[in-house]
Amino acid sequence: MVERVGPLIGALVVTLPVTVWPAYVFLSLDHDATYIAASAQSGLAVNAVTAVFMLVYLVSAQTRGLIASLIPAIVCWVGLAWLARSVAWTAGGAVFLNLVGYPVCLWLSRRFGEIRVPRVARRWYELPLRTALVCALMGSVLGLSYWAGPATTGMLAVYPISTTCTMLILHARIGGRASAAVIANGLWGMLGIGIGLFALSQAIGPLGTPAALALALAVPVTWNLTVWVARRRLTRRHPPPSTD
16 A cells, blocks of 8 residues: 555555454453453553654654664653553543644654655565564453553553554665655554544443444544545645656
């Protein structure tokens, strides 16, 4: 998608809740609504940390290689996520953290998002690698949920494994600057995942688990579609200057 239609749509596909949502679906099979709500609320706070993780990577990727860009971003996520986990967040506090963190990171990354992405041949290991990493994260979340509290489970459930896989695959394929453009646009999608986590934490009590999980999926998907439509309209009104 990134190579065919550009970094924006590719980023919005990458940031669909393909790991967060299944994680909570499986957790709901073994835990009650109170546990899921607390976990989603903790995950919402940690979701704000992902914005910093993405910003660190995309700035580093302008001049550094994959390892030198990815390792500092992961270290930053782990440190900030552990700090966020130690705080007893209210829903309002977690929302505020996202509403501050994402706009700031979007503003700081705004000049990195418009890069033409080259098309290159696919490699055989890319899909198996992504599948293996996603399954590893899912298994870790489910296994740890039996002895860890909802705060730790929520922290692990929202680790940006899809974004990390995208960095691993695209940086080597299309270069750091083009990979960073995808991640910069992906900040919009991660904000949508945060909104979905908020909906899950607030709706699971009054509406029940199935309806809350449906909202947790529908909200990010609707958000990403809205971002795409809004950006298309903006581009039509203000087309980029010709390079001829």
